[in-house]
Amino acid sequence: MGNTAQPLLEEYQLGDLTLKNRVVMASMTRGRATNAGLAPTPLMAEYYAQRASAGLILSEGTWVNPKSIGFINVPGIYTREQVEGWKMVTRAVHDKGGLIFSQLGHIGTASHPDHLNGELPAGPSAINPQTKSFTPQGLKDTLTPRELTVAEIKQTVQDYKKAAKNAREAGFDGVEVHAHAGMLIQQFLSPATNRRRDEYGGSMENRARIVFEILNAILEVWGSTRVGIKFNPVAISNVGIMTPDEETIPMFQYMLKKLSGYNLAYLQIEGPAEDLTGTPVAVLQDNYFSHFRRHYSGRLMANLGFTQESGNAILKEGTADLVSFGAPFIANPDLVERFRYSLPLSESNRDTYYTGGENGYTDYPGAEGFYI
Numbered sequence: 001m002g003n004t005a006q007p008l009l010e011e012y013q014l015g016d017l018t019l020k021n022r023v024v025m026a027s028m029t030r031g032r033a034t035n036a037g038l039a040p041t042p043l044m045a046e047y048y049a050q051r052a053s054a055g056l057i058l059s060e061g062t063w064v065n066p067k068s069i070g071f072i073n074v075p076g077i078y079t080r081e082q083v084e085g086w087k088m089v090t091r092a093v094h095d096k097g098g099l100i101f102s103q104l105g106h107i108g109t110a111s112h113p114d115h116l117n118g119e120l121p122a123g124p125s126a127i128n129p130q131t132k133s134f135t136p137q138g139l140k141d142t143l144t145p146r147e148l149t150v151a152e153i154k155q156t157v158q159d160y161k162k163a164a165k166n167a168r169e170a171g172f173d174g175v176e177v178h179a180h181a182g183m184l185i186q187q188f189l190s191p192a193t194n195r196r197r198d199e200y201g202g203s204m205e206n207r208a209r210i211v212f213e214i215l216n217a218i219l220e221v222w223g224s225t226r227v228g229i230k231f232n233p234v235a236i237s238n239v240g241i242m243t244p245d246e247e248t249i250p251m252f253q254y255m256l257k258k259l260s261g262y263n264l265a266y267l268q269i270e271g272p273a274e275d276l277t278g279t280p281v282a283v284l285q286d287n288y289f290s291h292f293r294r295h296y297s298g299r300l301m302a303n304l305g306f307t308q309e310s311g312n313a314i315l316k317e318g319t320a321d322l323v324s325f326g327a328p329f330i331a332n333p334d335l336v337e338r339f340r341y342s343l344p345l346s347e348s349n350r351d352t353y354y355t356g357g358e359n360g361y362t363d364y365p366g367a368e369g370f371y372i
């Protein structure tokens with residue numbers, strides 16, 4: 001039976017869903033939707049099914065409409081063909097006794113005309129986010145984008161709602177809003193990329209408006225405990241000019257207070273990948289997750305760099321309710337079993353993170369004796 005007396009391996013009630021453990025597989029873009037329709041493939045179904053012993057799987061970031069595309073071979077969830085592809089994935093995961101949420105994303109201005117039939121990407125303001133986009137010709141610098149009209153913002157919110165409906169039709173168990181580093185939602189939250197003067201810009205309330213409009217639209221489709229949201233409040237690398245500022249902490253306090261009233265499945269917070277000393281969010285350095293715990297009364301999922309030991313510790317002290325693991329799931333499809341039997345973890349090959357077909361994707365074996 002192994003060591004089941006560890007918090008990570010406890011069953012967990014998430015609304016009406018029973019998670020068989022508190023180990024969540026975090027969203028990971030793997031670039032395997034290598035077809036013109038950006039539809040999930042049988043290989044992707046195999047990959048997710050191999051990881052079905054996680055308490056919950058969060059799908060890779062998935063485009064909500066054609067304008068949200070900004071990275072090669074990432075699947076969407078806005079066409080019939082894509083929904084049919086996702087049905088294959090959810091069926092394969094459910095057949096293995098797993099649960100899976102769809103992560104709904106939009107890359108906004110961090111895209112490139114190469115993804116958009118030559119059109120400029122659009123976002124809150126015509127300000128270059130100064131990041132990179134992974135195009136068919138490799139990494140390219142982002143450009144000065146176009147400002148979305150209010151009508152286009154309202155349409156984008158409706159596209160999230162349609163994507164959430166599609167996720168339900170495709171057999172997902174819920175959805176996660178990808179409000180994470182560098183994407184469209186963060187572009188609205190950050191005063192560096194949002195200079196609007198209408199109801200979507202200026203005050204913190206206005207900049208955060210789109211978060212609640214998207215959530216409210218999705219909640220017309222899904223019960224609240226089937227909807228999660230993921231933020232990285234302090235990302236410094238790979239977010240261009242959207243680095244933390246003096247308003248980051250008050251902004252999150254404002255949003256978390258409001259989100260506390262939503263009874264969501266969870267709030268997933270990614271931890272700091274860098275030392276925060278000397279940044280406007282330096283006070284979070286030593287009490288990062290407990291800060292968010294204090295300001296949010298719902299379920300908290302902690303993410304970034306967790307190990308079996310630190311994952312068990314944060315659950316034991318009650319700072320988080322769930323822990324998500326990203327990179328460790330790449331080379332350890334049986335991560336839960338490895339925790340149960342305290343087996344060593346395999347190292348993944350970064351060269352095949354975003355390319356390579358089955359190589360570095362579905363060919364990582366389980367630990368000996370536990371092949372899945």
Ligand SMILES: Cc1cc2nc3c(=O)[nH]c(=O)nc-3n(C[C@H](O)[C@H](O)[C@H](O)COP(=O)(O)O)c2cc1C
Nearest residue numbers: 026027028029060061180270304305325326327353
């Ligand atoms: C290859 C790769 C792709 C990723 N793609 C996504 C993504 O599509 N959506 C997302 O929210 N996070 C993405 N992430 C971030 C992970 O979900 C997670 O937040 C991060 O890896 C930290 O967790 P870890 O230290 O356990 O890996 C990705 C990470 C990796 C390694």
